[in-house]
Amino acid sequence: MKLIGYYNYTVILTDLSLISSVFGIYMAMRGHVAGAVYCLMVSGFCDMFDGKVARTKKRCEAEQKFGIQLDSLSDLVCFGVLPTVIGYAIGMTNKFYVFVFFIYVMAALTRLAYFNVMEEERQSQTPERRKEYVGLPVTSVALIIPLIYILGRFVEIEFHKIYGIGLLAIAFAFLLNFRIKKPGKATAVVMILIGIAEIVCMLCGFHYVG
Template sequence: MKKMIIGVYNRSVILTYVGILCAVSGIGFLVNGSDVRSAMLCLIFSGICDLFDGVIARKCKRTEMEKQFGIQIDTLADVISFLMLPIVLLQFMTGVNTVSMVLGMFYVLCGVTRLGWFNITTESNPGYFTGLPVTYTALIVPVYYIISMYTAGQIFQYPTYAVYFLIACAYVLNVRIPKPRGIWYVVFPLIAVVAVVMLVVR
């Protein structure tokens, strides 16, 4: 029987969709109210969704089409969550200017290059990533923001530029980074919980 709508809508992709919604909400918080703190929370939540969506998907019985759809939708989710949302955050933290615009373009180009490379090499590199995974932005940027707000009470332009530049370079750096396993699925969420608490009580 022909389906009325295209796509996959089972539990194998539900966290991916939730992560996308969190990222879009974060962009909305920025555009509608310049609410950087809420956007940071959304970025963290998107990161948690991305950390566990693959775990859930692998436990589901999926057709080959559903597996391929999951790969594609996960990449698109990464673009929205860990490339577009962080770039909008950059503009609101440092102001829209020539440096932030050029840096934003560089960041996105490095990010999509990283994602494209991952998609064609993931089968040959089962135990590690090549280059920094874009998901790690959901940890690095909020931690940087929290440290800045708790120590200096504000965000400074040039340190922020440096952080984004280094992240972008790390995306395409030809180094091996072990994939998270075992205890890291506890450590990363715990760091996220601490970050959320610090953002909320600030």
């Protein structure tokens, strides 16, 4: 029996990213917030290289479009849903925060849908690789959320309020019409180093403790 979809090594990192985020959601629901944040960072690391892996194989047009859709749908779970579940786990349980969660996830969804449309249009016009992004890429939360979580160690007011404000600010940045140059090799190395520094801080206990 044949399954629908395209199955090859080009989507492995996307699948691993999704697996990590689903496990992160489970961890957050069990109250293991730090573990959920680690999972978010793993998803971000996988997403950083999934495009490079995909380009190593010659794919037909349908496979390319499938890859774009699969990546975006995975990103919605990893960087849209998981951060809100982390928020709930750290105390955003008031009914008001449902509105915050909706705004954040809707902004991530809108940004991803817009990216898909623009990327498909761009690829139909030129074979060149994308050089810049419009709006804050949703994958950036893989570094921003851990940073907020670390800074929570040093704030005296209720941390879930800070986290909620952070989600709203990020949501706004997702939709803001500004351009960001796509990271090159040097920038990617810097981002990895920042991620490692965040992990070290968290392992050393420099993070929010509920």
